[in-house]
Amino acid sequence: xxxxxVEQVKADKGFKIWDLIIYGxxxxxxxxxxxxxxxxxxxxxxTGVRVFVEGQAVFEYGFDGGAVxxxxxxxxxxxxxxxGLTVTVNVxxxxxxxxxNKSAKTVKVTEADCNGKQCVYFPAIDxxxxxxxxxxxxLRIEPLSRNYDDPNLIM
Amino acid sequence: MNLLKKTVLFLAVVCAAVCAAGCNNKTYGLYTNMQDGFKVxxxxxxxxxxxxxxxxxxxxxxxxCAGYTTHGRTYFSMYTDATVAISANFEAEGAQDRFNSFxxxxxxxxxxxxxxxxxxxxxxxxxxxxxxxxxxxxxxxxTAYEVISEAKRIYEVTEGYYNPALYYNVLAYGFGxxxxxxxxxxxxxxxxxxxxxxxxxxFGELQLIRDGETHYAVKPEYTVEAAGETLTLxxxxxxxxxxxxxxxxxxxxxxxxxxxxxxxxxSSSMLVKRHxxxxxxxxxxxxxxxxxxxxxxxxxxxxxxxxxxxxEQFYTIEGVRYCHVIDPTTGKPVQTxxxxxxxxxxxxxxxxxxxxxxxxxGKEKAISFVKEKLNDRRVIFTVE
Numbered sequence: 001x002x003x004x005x006v007e008q009v010k011a012d013k014g015f016k017i018w019d020l021i022i023y024g025x026x027x028x029x030x031x032x033x034x035x036x037x038x039x040x041x042x043x044x045x046x047t048g049v050r051v052f053v054e055g056q057a058v059f060e061y062g063f064d065g066g067a068v069x070x071x072x073x074x075x076x077x078x079x080x081x082x083x084g085l086t087v088t089v090n091v092x093x094x095x096x097x098x099x100x101n102k103s104a105k106t107v108k109v110t111e112a113d114c115n116g117k118q119c120v121y122f123p124a125i126d127x128x129x130x131x132x133x134x135x136x137x138x139l140r141i142e143p144l145s146r147n148y149d150d151p152n153l154i155m
Numbered sequence: 156m157n158l159l160k161k162t163v164l165f166l167a168v169v170c171a172a173v174c175a176a177g178c179n180n181k182t183y184g185l186y187t188n189m190q191d192g193f194k195v196x197x198x199x200x201x202x203x204x205x206x207x208x209x210x211x212x213x214x215x216x217x218x219x220c221a222g223y224t225t226h227g228r229t230y231f232s233m234y235t236d237a238t239v240a241i242s243a244n245f246e247a248e249g250a251q252d253r254f255n256s257f258x259x260x261x262x263x264x265x266x267x268x269x270x271x272x273x274x275x276x277x278x279x280x281x282x283x284x285x286x287x288x289x290x291x292x293x294x295x296x297x298t299a300y301e302v303i304s305e306a307k308r309i310y311e312v313t314e315g316y317y318n319p320a321l322y323y324n325v326l327a328y329g330f331g332x333x334x335x336x337x338x339x340x341x342x343x344x345x346x347x348x349x350x351x352x353x354x355x356x357x358f359g360e361l362q363l364i365r366d367g368e369t370h371y372a373v374k375p376e377y378t379v380e381a382a383g384e385t386l387t388l389x390x391x392x393x394x395x396x397x398x399x400x401x402x403x404x405x406x407x408x409x410x411x412x413x414x415x416x417x418x419x420x421x422s423s424s425m426l427v428k429r430h431x432x433x434x435x436x437x438x439x440x441x442x443x444x445x446x447x448x449x450x451x452x453x454x455x456x457x458x459x460x461x462x463x464x465x466x467e468q469f470y471t472i473e474g475v476r477y478c479h480v481i482d483p484t485t486g487k488p489v490q491t492x493x494x495x496x497x498x499x500x501x502x503x504x505x506x507x508x509x510x511x512x513x514x515x516x517g518k519e520k521a522i523s524f525v526k527e528k529l530n531d532r533r534v535i536f537t538v539e
Contacts, residue, residue, distance in 0.1 A: 055231020093334065115329065115336055115470040123447060133236060135421070135468060136334055140229070140236055148227025148240035151430040154438045154449065155422050155462045155497065 046127055048144040049107045051098065053091050053137070061085065061100055062144060086110075091137040098141065107141060109134070183443065183494070184538035185451065186518070188525050193535070197441055197450035200537065205522055207530040211500075213456050218414050220431050222246060225416070228258055232265045233273070233397060235421030239404070242415035242431050257411045264407060265400050265420075271298040272396045274322075274389075275332050280372075285322070285389040290376045292364070300370035302392050302399050302504070304363055309395070309508040311359070312528065317512035318483040320358035322389035323351035323381075328488055330468055330479040331391060339472050350381040352486030357388055397424040398461050398507025405459065405503075423462055424503045427455040442466040442494040442537060451535060455499065461506035463514050464495035482515045491517040492539045500532030 048062035051073065059073035069075055072089070079086045084101040096119060097111035108124040109132055119134035128147040133140040185200040187193065188208035195202055220242065227240035239261055245251055273279045280299035287293045295303075309317045326333040327343035335341070343351075360375035375388050397420040404418045405426045417435065418426040427435050434456040438449030442464045465478035465488075477488040496513040498506040509529070513521045518538050525534045 052229075052231065113336065115334070115468065118466070118468075121447075131236075135235060138231065138234055140231075142229065146227070146229075148238075149225040149242070149431070151432055151434075152436050152438060153417065153419070153425065153427065153455070154440055154447065155425065155460075 046105050046107075046125065046143055049100065049125060049141050050144055051087070051089060052140045052142070053089065055138075058089065059087060060144070061087075063102060063105055089139060091139060094137050096134055096137055096139050107132070109141070112137065181443075183450075184518070185535065186522060186525075186538065187533070187535040188529065189453070189533050189535070193451055193453040195451050196438075197444075197448070200441075200450050205525050205534070207526040208533060209530055211531070213458060215457070217429065217433070220415060223415060223431055225431070226254060227416075230262055230265070233269050233393065233400070233421065235397075235423075236419075237265050237400075237421070238419045240416045240418075241413050243413060253411065257407065257413070260407055261404060264403050268298055268396060268400045268403065271296050272302060272392045272399075274391050274393075281390060281392060284372050284374065285387075287374050287387070289374055289378050289387045292371050292373045295370050295372050297368075297370055298399075299372070300363060300365065302395060303361070303372060303390070305399070305502075305504050306390075306392060306395050306508065307359070307361065307363070309505060309512070313509070313512035313516075313524070315356070315359075315483055316515045317394065317508040318355055318358055318481075319390045319392050319394060320355040320361075320388050321352070321481040321483060321486070322391045323354065323386065324348060324481045324486045325391060325479065327351060328477055328479075328481070329470070331393070337470050337472065337477065342472070342477075347381055348486040350379045350386075352483070354379045354386055354388055355483065355486070358390070361388065361390075394463075394511045395504050395508045397421055398459075398503035398505070400424070401426045401459055401461075401503035401507075423467070424460070424507050425455075426459050426503065428457055439495070439497055439535065443539070450537070453499075453533075458500055459503035459506065460497060460499040461503055461510050462495065462497045463507075463510035465489060465493075465514070466495070480511055480514045484515070489514050491515060493518065493521060494537045494539050496521075496534070496536040498529070498532055498534050506532070 050057050051059040053072060058070045060068035077088045083103055084099060087098040089096045094113040096109055099110045100107050106124040106126045109119040112119050112134060114134055114136035119132055122132040125132060125141060125143060128143040128145050129150045131140060131142040181199060183200050185195060185202045186205055188205040190204060222244045223242045224245055225240055225242040226245060229236050229238045241254060243250060270276055271280045274281055276282060280295040284293045306319050325331040329335050329337040357375045357377040362373040364371040378385050378387050401418060401420055401424045408428060415429050415431060417428060434454040436452055437455045438452050440447040441450040463480060465476060469476055469478040480489045482489045493514050496510040498509050513536055516524060521536060
C-alpha cells in the first residue's frame with residue numbers, strides 16, 4: 001500500500017453517515033422480522049404426531065414420550081438417525097415414508113407410491129394446525145394435540 | 156467502490172435473486188360471481204368478475220359464547236377424513252354427555268350414508284343396483300333414493316355435465332375402486348372409452364319409484380358390449396355423497412343447538428357455522444402449487460360449500476394431466492382448462508355435484524351457467 005493510500009485511509013472517518021443509515025436499516029429490518037416471526041408463532045408447539053390408516057391409529061410419536069407401535073407399524077418399520085426417524089407405513093395398496101425431524105420438530109411424507117403424490121407435496125407439519133393426508137392410501141398424519149379452534153379453513 | 160455502492164449493489168442482487176426465485180410468470184384466470192368480500196392473495200391469479208350473484212344476509216346476531224371452548228374429532232368415512240369441531244360451554248352440566256351423544260349420532264349418520272352409497276361394500280344399495288340386470292327393479296334405502304333423486308335433478312339442470320354413471324370411465328383411468336399407478340400402456344383405448352361413455356349417457360333413463368316407505372330404483376334396459384362382456388349401467392355417487400352427508404350433519408348441529416363449529420368432509424364439502432371470533436376465514440389452495448397456499452380468501456359464516464379440483468387425485472403421463480373428474484362429453488379426464496371450482500351456499504349435495512359439472516363445462520359454458528343458474532350462491536373457478 002502506498003504512503004498516499006495509507007494517509008487517505010487514516011483520514012477517513014470510521015463510519016460515514018450513509019454507512020450508519022444502512023446499518024441502522026438492516027438492524028431494524030432484522031428486529032422487525034424477529035418480532036413478526038416469534039410473535040405470530042403458534043403458542044402451542046408441536047408435541048408429536050399420530051398416523052392413521054383407514055381411520056385407525058397405527059403409529060404415534062411424541063417428541064418427549066417416544067414411539068408407540070402397532071401391528072401395522074412395528075419397530076422394524078422405523079429407522080432412527082441422529083436427526084430423526086424414518087417411518088415406513090405399508091398400506092393395503094402401497095407405501096408411505098414419513099420423516100420425523102426431532103431437532104426441528106417437523107414431520108413430512110418424503111416418499112409414496114400413490115398417483116399424484118399429493119401427500120409428498122404437503123407442507124411439513126410444524127404446528128398443531130396442520131395435517132397431512134394421502135387420499136389414495138387413506139393415510140392421515142395429525143398433531144397429537146390437534147387444534148380444532150383454528151379460524152382458518154383450507155380447501 | 157465505497158461501502159454505500161457495495162451495499163446497494165449487494166441488496167439489488169439479493170432482491171433480483173429473491174424476485175427470480177419467487178416470481179412465476181405463469182398466470183391463471185380466477186372467475187367469480189362475488190362482486191366483493193374476497194381477497195386474492197396470489198398474484199398469479201387475474202380476476203374476472205361474472206355478473207348475476209345477489210348477496211344474501213348470512214350472519215345474524217352472534218350468540219353469547221362466554222365460557223365456550225372447542226372440541227373436535229376426526230373419523231374415517233367414504234375413503235377420507237370427516238372432521239367435526241364444536242364450540243360450546245363444555246363445563247355446563249351435561250354438556251360433555253351431550254357432545255358424546257352428538258358424536259355418536261354424527262358417526263352413525265355418516266357411516267349409514269357410506270354403507271348405502273359405497274361401491275365397494277358388497278351389500279350397499281349402490282352395489283346391489285350395480286350388480287342388477289338391465290331393467291331390473293332394485294329395492295333401495297331412503298338415503299339412496301334421496302341421493303339418486305338429487306343426482307338425477309342435477310344431471311338435468313347441468314344438461315348431463317354432472318353424470319354419476321361414468322362409472323366404467325372412472326375405473327378405466329385408474330380411479331375409484333380401481334385405483335392403481337397408471338402408465339401410458341394402462342390408458343384405455345378410445346373405442347372402449349366411447350362405449351363406456353355411450354352407456355353413461357343413458358343415466359337419465361334410471362327410474363325411481365316410491366311406494367309408501369319403500370323405495371326402488373329401476374335400471375335402464377340399455378347395455379353395451381365391451382371387452383367380451385355385456386355391461387349394464389353402473390353408478391358412483393361419490394361426487395354427491397359427501398355433500399349429502401354435510402346436509403344431514405347440518406340437521407344434527409341444529410338438533411343439538413350447536414351454533415359454533417364446522418364439519419369438513421375430505422376437504423371437498425363443508426358445513427361452516429360460526430367461529431368463536433366471528434366468521435371463519437376460508438382459503439382456497441392454489442391447484443398448481445405444491446405448498447397448498449391459498450390463492451384467494453373469503454369469510455364463511457353459516458354456509459355450506461363444496462370444492463372440486465384436478466389436483467385432488469391425478470397423474471401425469473407425457474405431460475398430460477389425468478385427474479379423477481371425467482368429462483361426460485369425451486369420457487376422459489377433464490382437459491377443459493378449469494383447474495378447480497368452489498360453490499358456496501345452498502345445499503352441499505347440490506354444490507358437490509355442481510362443482511364436478513362446472514369442471515367439465517369449460518370456461519365459456521361455465522361462465523354462462525354461473526350467470527344464469529347460480530345467482531343465489533357464490534362461485535369461484537380457476538382456469539389454466
